[in-house]
Amino acid sequence: MTTVNGAEKPLSLGPNYRKVWASAGASNLADGIFMVALPLIAIQLTTSPALVAGVAIAGRLPWLVFVLIAGALADRFDRRITMRNVETLRVVVLSCLLALAVIDHLSLPVLYVAAFVLGIGETLFDTAAQSIMPNLVPRELLSRANGRLYAVEIAMNQFVGPPLGGFLVAASVPLALAGSVIGYVLAALGLAMLVGTFKADSDGPKQSMVGDIKEGLAFLWGTRVLRTLAMMVAIFNLTTGAVFAILVLYVVAPGPMGLDEVGFGVLMTGFAAGAIIGSFLEESVERRIGRSNVLFLTVLSSALVMFIPVATSHVVPVFASLMITGGMGMMWNIITVSLRQRITPDRLLGRVNAGYRLFAWGTMPIGALLGGLIAEAFGVVAVFFAAGVASFSMLAFRRNLTDDAIDAAEIPADAAAA
Numbered sequence: 424m425t426t427v428n429g430a431e432k433p434l435s436l437g438p439n440y441r442k443v444w445a446s447a448g449a450s451n452l453a454d455g456i457f458m459v460a461l462p463l464i465a466i467q468l469t470t471s472p473a474l475v476a477g478v479a480i481a482g483r484l485p486w487l488v489f490v491l492i493a494g495a496l497a498d499r500f501d502r503r504i505t506m507r508n509v510e511t512l513r514v515v516v517l518s519c520l521l522a523l524a525v526i527d528h529l530s531l532p533v534l535y536v537a538a539f540v541l542g543i544g545e546t547l548f549d550t551a552a553q554s555i556m557p558n559l560v561p562r563e564l565l566s567r568a569n570g571r572l573y574a575v576e577i578a579m580n581q582f583v584g585p586p587l588g589g590f591l592v593a594a595s596v597p598l599a600l601a602g603s604v605i606g607y608v609l610a611a612l613g614l615a616m617l618v619g620t621f622k623a624d625s626d627g628p629k630q631s632m633v634g635d636i637k638e639g640l641a642f643l644w645g646t647r648v649l650r651t652l653a654m655m656v657a658i659f660n661l662t663t664g665a666v667f668a669i670l671v672l673y674v675v676a677p678g679p680m681g682l683d684e685v686g687f688g689v690l691m692t693g694f695a696a697g698a699i700i701g702s703f704l705e706e707s708v709e710r711r712i713g714r715s716n717v718l719f720l721t722v723l724s725s726a727l728v729m730f731i732p733v734a735t736s737h738v739v740p741v742f743a744s745l746m747i748t749g750g751m752g753m754m755w756n757i758i759t760v761s762l763r764q765r766i767t768p769d770r771l772l773g774r775v776n777a778g779y780r781l782f783a784w785g786t787m788p789i790g791a792l793l794g795g796l797i798a799e800a801f802g803v804v805a806v807f808f809a810a811g812v813a814s815f816s817m818l819a820f821r822r823n824l825t826d827d828a829i830d831a832a833e834i835p836a837d838a839a840a841a
Contacts, residue, residue, distance in 0.1 A: 446613030453606025455584015476795030479668040485542035486784030493546040494777020502551040509548040510611035574702040582695030589688025639774020657782040662810035664790025679736035693742040697749030721751040729811030
């Protein structure tokens with residue numbers, strides 16, 4: 424709080440934060456359109472579950488093979504410039520896809536290459552974006568800033584973007600790709616307007632890239648709370664990676680739900696609606712029951728809802744399951760991202776974020792591969808059952824992640840900031 428004319432007012436998130444917030448909205452609207460367009464284009468080219476899942480695998484593979492390099496680069500270069508350059512790369516790649524769509528020369532190999540290149544850009548952008556936040560707002564406002572940022576990201580990425588993408592693909596594939604290009608252009612312009620420099624301070628001699636990466640991983644693995652969270656999120660995203668890789672086959676006719684392309688986009692808003700609600704409830708829920716309880720409530724609910732599509736393909740319970748997953752997942756993200764930002768020194772934040780996300784996102788292509796193979800062998804419904812069973816294993820970490828353990832992990836960083 425700040426005092427103005429004797430009255431207390433909430434601390435402002437600042438103009439730079441608002442520019443990042445607006446850019447994130449434009450960028451995630453483009454992501455949301457493209458996220459729906461890509462699998463819908465893929466199922467026009469093949470009916471093989473494994474080949475459709477290959478698009479998700481190609482997009483997530485950079486989180487397994489490139490993310491540690493992205494983290495080292497986030498700590499070496501100005502994070503704002505990295506984010507702006509990635510948006511420019513996205514414009515170029517999507518413009519190439521747009522040109523190929525216009526002349527009807529899209530193919531699965533082209534989609535795989537585009538997804539992989541955009542995935543590399545995503546590792547660079549997201550690592551820099553999570554690492555820039557402590558330079559934009561005071562430490563005590565990180566949870567609020569992350570919550571508001573995630574709210575606009577989810578609203579655009581999964582609430583507005585997917586149904587819009589479904590409508591655009593139904594009308595014209597080139598039109599959908601053009602919509603994404605426009606969003607990325609607006610995001611690049613917004614990031615160019617940020618004032619100041621956002622390069623991490625270095626307090627030691629320069630190391631090799633390998634040395635930088637090792638230092639970040641050593642901090643992550645040496646901090647018990649972060650290590651536990653990394654292992655848990657690896658399992659969580661392995662299961663969700665499997666489910667979302669084949670979800671289009673479950674939802675769109677002739678799949679069990681029997682919806683069309685527009686229906687698929689609308690259904691995906693359930694996840695987004697839950698996430699938006701979760702972003703605004705997180706602070707009050709955290710105060711009432713504690714961070715540890717929120718995290719394990721997320722684990723339990725996410726495991727249980729995986730079984731809903733096994734029991735029924737009716738749109739209402741499936742939509743509700745996506746809402747629950749989105750809401751609890753958002754609370755998990757706000758708590759864990761803010762915690763990493765508080766615990767980790769700024770000079771290491773890019774590398775620690777990247778190491779953590781190697782676990783978080785690196786398991787997604789593995790999950791997508793497993794989802795495709797399970798669906799190919801046993802049908803798409805079997806993927807939900809396997810994911811639900813695997814999700815329950817995360818409850819084994821309960822005793823390592825108490826509120827006391829979380830508070831203790833923050834003490835060294837609080838002392839350094841004092």
